[in-house]
Amino acid sequence: MIMDRFSTVRATLLLTILGVGLAGMCGRVVWLQTIARQQLIRSAERQQHRTEILSARRGSIFDRNGIMLAGTIQTHGVFLDPQFMLDHFQSENRTLNDMDAALRRLSALIDRSADELADIVAQRHEARFVKVAENLDDRQAEAVRRLNIEGVGTFPMGVRYYPMGSVAAHVLGGVGREGKGLEGLEMKYDSRLSGRPGYWRPMKDARRRPIGVTAEDYVPPVHGQHLVLTLDANIQMIAEQELSAACRRFRADRGEIVVMDPHTGDVLALANWPTFNPQNLNDSPPAQRRNRCLTDPYEPGSTIKPFIVGPALMWGVTRPQEVWPIPGKSYRSRYRSKPIVDVHHYGPLATWDILVKSSNIGMTMLGERLGKARLYQALSCFGFGKPTGIDLPGEDPGLLNPLPMWRDYSIPSVSQGYEVMVTPIQLARGFCVYANGGRLVRPRVVKGALDCDGAVVAADCHQTPAEWPQALESEAADQIRRILCDVPVRGTATKAQSKYWNIFGKTGTAHVSRGSAGYDEAGYTSSFMGGAPAENPRMVVAVIVHEPRQDLGYYGGTVSAPVALRVIERTLSYLDVPNSPQLELPPPAVASVLTGFDEKAYRNRTAVARE
Known part of the structure; x- marks a missing residue:
């Protein structure tokens, strides 16, 4: 009897256990098929498929x-x-x-x-x-x-x-x-x-x-x-080599070179010194990596003068052979208390020679005749104060103050290349106007793009020459180019005279501004902008050397003009450009007209121009 009862309990317990187990299994199946189904599918996909x-x-x-x-x-x-x-x-x-x-x-x-590997496995398990x-x-x-x-x-x-x-x-x-x-x-x-x-x-x-x-x-x-x-690696190397040599020779703080094709706006070379190796960006300080050809405007000094004389000729304000009464080395403008001085004692000069000799007095007199509004208009013609639109990041627009900000003393200051700031790319672009018949090109460094198979996907996407504004009438542009051919021959850039090609150009030597401390009498920016061959320009070059050591030389004609000469000669030789024919220039303008100078006529002309 006891055994039967014990057997019944055991059977009941066993059946209960089996029932509970079976119910659990059924519940698990239901859970897997319903609630956990999507989760398990996603888990399996993660294990089997990994993106x-x-x-x-x-x-x-x-x-x-x-x-x-x-x-x-x-x-x-x-x-x-x-x-x-x-x-x-x-x-x-x-x-x-x-x-x-x-x-x-x-x-x-x-x-x-x-x-190290074991630590990675343990710590990031x-x-x-x-x-x-x-x-x-x-x-x-x-x-x-x-x-x-x-x-x-x-x-x-x-x-x-x-x-x-x-x-x-x-x-x-x-x-x-x-x-x-x-x-x-x-x-x-x-x-x-x-x-x-x-x-x-x-x-x-x-x-x-x-x-x-x-x-x-x-x-x-x-x-x-x-x-x-648009860069040419060979021309780029020429520019970098010559710039580096000059900056080291004159112990300069830094320097820039821009080489352009004046007819297309193509930048053939764009160099800064000191430079860096892009393979190791962290090895060079940020200041060394600045593309100062675009980012750092400076006061250009006398290289601004052709951009004033050109419009003055176009407007009929003066003419190349007009003689100006330069009163020796010093001139007191009614717009400025401090006298305007020239490096040399010139006496009366024609407009031609004011540009060739880079007379500050002559340019101030021309600026007085033009007045503030037309000085501003002249520089605006060349795009100063606005970005060039070059396809590189970080371009600075430079500085050309709005006309309401001009004061009377702005006339002599701007006429000598102060109170206005330009970048090297702006200077080179502006000078292209005198090499291409008066058109203001848009500089570019990207010529086009190819897909990974070499098919052209973008080509010559910049403005076409037909879209470039006419900054200057072609006759005035050609006149200035002819005058500037005399600068390496009888002017301030004799060290830029070539035996093989006719070069036209302009020097610049400007004191460096120290902000509220004023201008540094011992700090200079030495520059030269030039082009060649003059009869059919293939290239324009702008060379700027900042703060060369004064005792080694600081004039633009001493520091930067020889650099431009070597860049021009090496580039034209590389491009296999034929040598220039003999350059024919008129005799010194003043020598033939000095005795005929009419001071009364000069005063009347100046008064009419101001009106």
């Missing part, structure tokens, strides 16, 4: 002749998947010693110690991707893959390199560690150069090995476009 980014290759940058200035080398990186590594070693019942041994084998191939090495070549990456360590993999990456080193560094700029453009063209055209990354989502087995991919799970990357520049 992997396919990097786009950054486009290259070439000069106008196809010489590579910036490119990308395909390398490899190494990553750890700490979570997968720990899970795998635990599931395989392998010890930590086994993992340490695997990490030691890996550390022998990359620049990381085994202890939930991470799925930790980069532990980069810039491995194909051989090194294959060696890592042959280790066959679970949770260790390689991935492709691109490294930017500059095969010509520091050449055109301020134009190119550079990229950061993550491959993003930080300065120059690399920053300006970052989206065009970067392209667009793709992705793929391969199905993987339990050991994370790809076993298949569908078409909809693969989007190929769109590689970046290539830029073709």
Whole structure:
């Protein structure tokens, strides 16, 4: 009886346990099929499908002749998947010693110690991707893959390199560690150069090995476009070499050169000194990486004078042979208490010689005749005070005060190249007007773009010559160019006279402003702008050297004119430009007309011009 009762209890208990177990299993099935279904599907997809980014290759940058200035080398990186590594070693019942041994084998191939790798796995045990090495070549990456360590993999990456080193560094700029453009063209055209990354989502087995991919799970990357520049690498090197030599010789603070084709606006060279290597941006201070050809305006001194005389000729305010009563080395303008002085004692000069000899007194007299409004209008014709629109970042508009801000003393100041500020690119652009018949070009450094297969996707996207404004009538522009041919022959730039080509140009020597402290009597900006050949200009060059040491020389004709001469001669020789015919200039203007100077007629002409 007792045994029967015990058997019944046991049977009941067993059935109860079986019933509870069966109910639990049914509940689990229901839960898996309903509540947890989507969660489990997503978890399975994460294990079987993992999206992997396919990097786009950054486009290259070439000069106008196809010489590579910036490119990308395909390398490899190494990553750890700490979570997968720990899970795998635990599931395989392998010890930590086994993992340490695997990490030691890996550390022998990359620049990381085994202890560092072990710390990464321990401290970032939930991470799925930790980069532990980069810039491995194909051989090194294959060696890592042959280790066959679970949770260790390689991935492709691109490294930017500059095969010509520091050449055109301020134009190119550079990229950061993550491959993003930080300065120059690399920053300006970052989206065009970067392209667009793709992705793929391969199905993987339990050991994370790809076993298949569908078409909809693969989007190929769109590689970046290539830029073709207007720069000529050979002319760029010429400019950089000559600028560096001059700045070192005269112990200058810094310097800039711009070389342009006056008929197209193409910038053939744009150089700053000191320079830097874009391969290692962090090795140079930010000030050294400034593209001062665009960012740092300065007072141009006497290089402003052709931009005043040209419009004056066009408006009929003066003529090349008009003689002005220069009263020796000093002149007191009614607009300024401090006397205006010339370097030399000239006496009466024609307008021609005022420009050739760079007479401050003569220019002040012309400025007085023009008045504030027409002085302002003259400089506005050449785009001063406004950005040129060059396709580089960071351009400064310079300074040309609005007319209401002008004072009477502005007339003698502006006439000598003070109280107005220009950048080297503005100066070069303005001088192109005298080389192309009076048109104000728009400078550019990008000629076009190619896709990754070499097909043209953008070409000559800037303004056409028909859209360029006529800053000056062609007759006046040609007159000024002819006058400026005399500057290297009988004027202030005899060190820019060439045996082979006729050069036209203008020197400038300006005191450096120290802000509220006034002008530094020992600090100078030495400059020269020129073009050649005068009979059919192929190039314009602007050379600016800041604060050369005074005891070594500081005049624009001493410091900058010889630099321009060497750049012009080397460039025209490289371009195989034929030598110029003999230059024919009139005799010194004053010698033939001095005895006929009529002071009363001069005063009447000046009075009429002011009206």
